[in-house]
Amino acid sequence: MLFYIRPVWDDEAKVYISESNIIGLNIEAENADEIYEIAKDCAVDLIIANHSDGAAGGT
Secondary structure (H helix, E strand, O other), rough: OOOOOOEEOOOOOEEEEEEOOOOOOOOOOOOOHHHHHHHHHHHHHHHHHHHOOOOOOOO
16 A cells, blocks of 8 residues: 655645645644654554554564
8 A cells, every 4th residue: 555645835824734644644744744754753654554454473
């Protein structure tokens, strides 16, 4: 499966928000680069948590 994260400007809130197909990834940031920096810290954990089926090798 291919995952994506895209910063989108929210004109009403005056911040960037994340648009993503990663369940639970909701980020607000002052600039687009910050979206990617924050996502680096949590995206992999969310993907594993959302798509782990408890198969061997999982924790």
